[in-house]
Amino acid sequence: MAGRQGTGPTARVAVIGALLALAGLQVPRAAAAAAEPASACVAGTGPYQRELEHYLGRPVDGVQSTADCHAVRAFQRANGVPAAHGYPGLATYRTMLVVTARPDPNAAGDCPVREHRVTCVDMDRQLLWVQKGDSVVLPPVPIRTGRDSQETRPGWHEVYQRNKDHVSTLYGTPMPYAQFFDGGQALHGAPGSLYGGGGSAGCVNLTEPDAKRLWDLLAEGDAVYVWGTKPGTED
Known part of the structure; x- marks a missing residue:
């Protein structure tokens, strides 16, 4: 029994x-x-x-x-x-x-509010979310931005190229769901943990599932806004 x-x-x-x-x-x-x-x-x-x-x-x-x-x-x-x-x-x-951050990732108002989609990259908290107007259309997810001497560039950018199965021409490493936004820097999936290695080579790394969700949401021409400083890097 x-x-x-x-x-x-x-x-x-x-x-x-x-x-x-x-x-x-x-x-x-x-x-x-x-x-x-x-x-x-x-x-x-x-x-x-x-x-x-x-x-x-x-x-x-x-x-x-x-x-x-x-x-x-x-x-x-x-x-x-x-x-x-x-x-x-x-x-x-x-x-x-x-x-x-989930209830209101932009409570501090650091990411500009626009009528169109904006991908918000908060290097201080190492978070990314997507908002459109006052609505969050992709809740905050963890990221890894650039290490010292290879920092992710702050400011306004836009997605100018997308490649679902990209492989880095510099390092030979996979960059799944790559969405390039500035001079070779991209939003993309990173195999393994986001919490080691001191930072990326300038890209915004996401887990592969989160990178796919972002890929399915964005398109070329979408705005990306980056601000702050990754903890452990110089101002």
Whole structure:
């Protein structure tokens, strides 16, 4: 006889979380914490400890506790962070920035509002979104912009060439869903993680699924606006 499926509060919250995940919605913090299993969580203090503690409503002391670890791990699992082990590292912090920006990515007004589509590239937060007027037509996604000496060029640009299966003539590396906007710099997919290597060679790297979504949305002549400074690079 099959074991009876759990029907307690934790099980119910887990089901709610699964339904929200299928709908593409973030699991609320309280629900994520309630759904977190009681298995050991032993990840140590991370470089973004205070930022995650503040966001998750934990005591902000910069030191990982068991409760902190469980809260961070619940957030990671709810938002698809790879290797969800409770460590407050760069990938988790960058995911937090995406989640925080979703309600209104242009709250600070840094990306000019126009009647036509504008692809907004925020190098300060390493985020990209697309807006048309006051409407966000592509929610914020994580990106990786240029490293020192190969910075992504700020200012107004426009998509002047598109190549779905482009391969870099300089580096011989794939650039799927490439949309060039300025002197060889492009919006394109990047295999692997966006969170290592110190930056791109000037392009705006996206995950391949996000690059495809952007490809399906944009066309030649679309506006691109870039501003800010990538963390870790010189002003």
